Amino acid sequence: MVGGQAEMTVIPLVDVRAAHAQVAAEIQAGFEDVISSTAFIKGEVAAAFEQDYAAFTGVAHCIGVANGTDALELALRAAEVPAGAEVIMPANTFVATAEAVVRAGARPAFADVDPDYLLLDPGALETALSQQTGAVIPVHLFGQMAPMDAIVGTAAGRGTVIIEDAAQAHGATQSGRPAGSFGLLAGVSFYPGKNLGAYGDAGAVLTESAEHARRVRLLGDHGSERRYEHLTIGFNSRLDAFQAVVLRAKLRRLAAGNLARRQAASRYAEMMADLPEVILPQTAPGNEHVWHLYVIRVPRRDHVLRCLHDEEIYAGIHYPVPVHLQPAFRHLGYGPGDFPVAEAAAGQLLSLPLYPQITPEQQARVADAVRRALG
Numbered sequence: 001m002v003g004g005q006a007e008m009t010v011i012p013l014v015d016v017r018a019a020h021a022q023v024a025a026e027i028q029a030g031f032e033d034v035i036s037s038t039a040f041i042k043g044e045v046a047a048a049f050e051q052d053y054a055a056f057t058g059v060a061h062c063i064g065v066a067n068g069t070d071a072l073e074l075a076l077r078a079a080e081v082p083a084g085a086e087v088i089m090p091a092n093t094f095v096a097t098a099e100a101v102v103r104a105g106a107r108p109a110f111a112d113v114d115p116d117y118l119l120l121d122p123g124a125l126e127t128a129l130s131q132q133t134g135a136v137i138p139v140h141l142f143g144q145m146a147p148m149d150a151i152v153g154t155a156a157g158r159g160t161v162i163i164e165d166a167a168q169a170h171g172a173t174q175s176g177r178p179a180g181s182f183g184l185l186a187g188v189s190f191y192p193g194k195n196l197g198a199y200g201d202a203g204a205v206l207t208e209s210a211e212h213a214r215r216v217r218l219l220g221d222h223g224s225e226r227r228y229e230h231l232t233i234g235f236n237s238r239l240d241a242f243q244a245v246v247l248r249a250k251l252r253r254l255a256a257g258n259l260a261r262r263q264a265a266s267r268y269a270e271m272m273a274d275l276p277e278v279i280l281p282q283t284a285p286g287n288e289h290v291w292h293l294y295v296i297r298v299p300r301r302d303h304v305l306r307c308l309h310d311e312e313i314y315a316g317i318h319y320p321v322p323v324h325l326q327p328a329f330r331h332l333g334y335g336p337g338d339f340p341v342a343e344a345a346a347g348q349l350l351s352l353p354l355y356p357q358i359t360p361e362q363q364a365r366v367a368d369a370v371r372r373a374l375g
């Protein structure tokens with residue numbers, strides 16, 4: 001009991017349980033099939049999911065892998081980004097984007113984001129490009145695509161490879177074109193909390209290029225296309241059949257889920273329109289946003305977050321420390337002040353609960369809690 005009100009219910013950041021209720025029976029039956037087939041890794045169900053996801057996104061090839069970080073690493077390797085080359089990404093991304101670059105033998109380099117959408121700023125990219133640049137990774141952060149025409153125009157003019165980080169952009173498009181169709185390849189994550197989430201780790205690489213699809217498949221399966229013939233030294237990064245069952249079942253609801261997220265995002269915008277201190281997230285022109293996260297910017301962010309948690313509203317922060325200031329990347333030589341937009345945003349970002357099943361009543365509770373915290 002709080003303030004004499006009825007008992008509060010928890011509002012999670014993401015409600016994976018509610019999503020499961022819709023697909024429980026289908027997943028149970030699919031798991032039984034996998035167990036009786038004993039084809040636990042890849043197999044027919046993984047191949048079927050790859051086809052389904054390629055069809056859903058509109059990108060020609062989808063290769064299932066073990067997780068989104070591997071997807072980016074395998075994409076960089078398939079693109080043959082030279083060892084030691086710089087790979088430019090926005091400073092405001094999940095650490096995995098930079099990790100994948102290091103693991104692929106290259107060197108992360110950062111560029112600032114734009115102040116309106118917090119996506120890779122093409123002007124900053126232009127400045128960061130150099131003789132050392134081997135690739136650019138635009139990140140489709142929070143569910144909307146980075147400005148690909150400008151990025152492609154800037155990078156491709158110099159022959160620089162583009163690998164999209166589409167980990168947060170399942171079903172997002174720009175000017176009608178899907179995430180994953182602008183770059184040479186794209187990495188996708190199916191981490192459980194994503195718009196399309198597995199029940200464990202899973203990921204995929206998307207590409208329009210049959211040759212690059214073949215290379216990713218080869219690299220992810222011990223360098224082998226035929227049993228016991230190993231053409232190159234590869235990795236073990238394959239989609240497991242149980243995850244493919246989950247992903248197939250949930251993919252059928254993804255378009256409806258993305259629509260429900262869009263409606264919920266509009267409701268939040270209406271509910272907080274009267275709060276001048278809150279910067280609401282905006283959709284960039286031409287983008288079809290899939291609202292993986294609903295990220296507002298507020299003053300006194302840590303205080304607001306504490307107030308929400310006190311009311312059992314589990315808002316989050318994506319991300320509190322930009323990657324260039326993480327201890328793991330200190331050796332790259334960046335410091336505070338290098339990327340002022342990303343750094344200022346890191347102190348203000350607040351991700352509010354958002355998932356397809358969130359109700360207007362729950363959202364009103366969230367918006368009221370933000371209002372009281374700022375009041």
Ligand SMILES: Cc1ncc(COP(=O)(O)O)c(C=O)c1O
Pocket residue numbers: 067068069070093094096097139165167168188189190191201202203
């Ligand atoms: C932007 C971004 N890139 C890469 C990843 C890495 O994906 P995974 O956690 O599946 O390895 C994630 C998600 O976790 C992400 O949000």
